[in-house]
Amino acid sequence: MNEAPLSLEALRAGDRAEFARMVAQYSPQVYRLGLKITADEQDAEDVLQETFVRAMKALPGFEGRSSLATWLFRIATNEALMVLRRKKPQVTLVEETGDADEEEGVPHPQQIVDWCCLPEAEMLSSETKAEMDRAAAGLSPALRSVFVLRDLQGLSVRETAEVLGVAEAVVKTRLVRARLKLREALSAYFGERMQKVSADEE
């Protein structure tokens, strides 16, 4: 992006044109974040709108201790998690008390299938993409938010920790758990695909 960097001063002063530039710059990422955490297009749109409405109100008091991106992602992630909580109050309640995810330790791999040799076209098919989305949506909110920020939004471990307001060690633990669970789901899926591919060849 060759555009001039956003002026915090103008944003704090309520400059509409500068706010519109901020929306143009960050709305695609905020939308994707909402979509991947909530796994629902309407919820993602609500998250998107609420994030910028809240940002507009809060900007005058924004001190710039974190970057603008980190700050926006924090608002968006909290909104998305709130949407999930509203939808499934009973599930998230359990998780809030101590986060069962971290007490279980690291899941032991069950699927030992080497699917790395599958043709590239197989891995990039729309069916595979749908399976990847399903697998990610199957993660608990705590694991999913870490995975989305780190692996889909491309934030570093430190930035992810900053957005979520947790220690880096917590991010690392959740990340390895999330990735191993996704590996498990994709291995089950690709294992079946490999059987089909070899059956077709016979």
Added chain:
Amino acid sequence: MKNKGHCEDLLASLSDYVDGTLDGQLCEALEQHLQSCHNCTVVVNTLRRTVELYQQEEPDAMPEAVHQRLLHRLQLDDFLHEG
């Protein structure tokens, strides 16, 4: 997995390993173990591939209508075709 205790210890460090941020000594221990443990090698390779697939995924584009409704909600309709 043959050497179950050892494999479990290594599992926790796999994320750092595929990111290339694992501490040198641990990394050496892991690579040594991988030479003799076929199952762990499969887990590492498929874990790396899993992470790559997600990281390289084409981001879903934000629909134009969603963009329009966002600007409308923010009373920024006049900036619709800029930027």
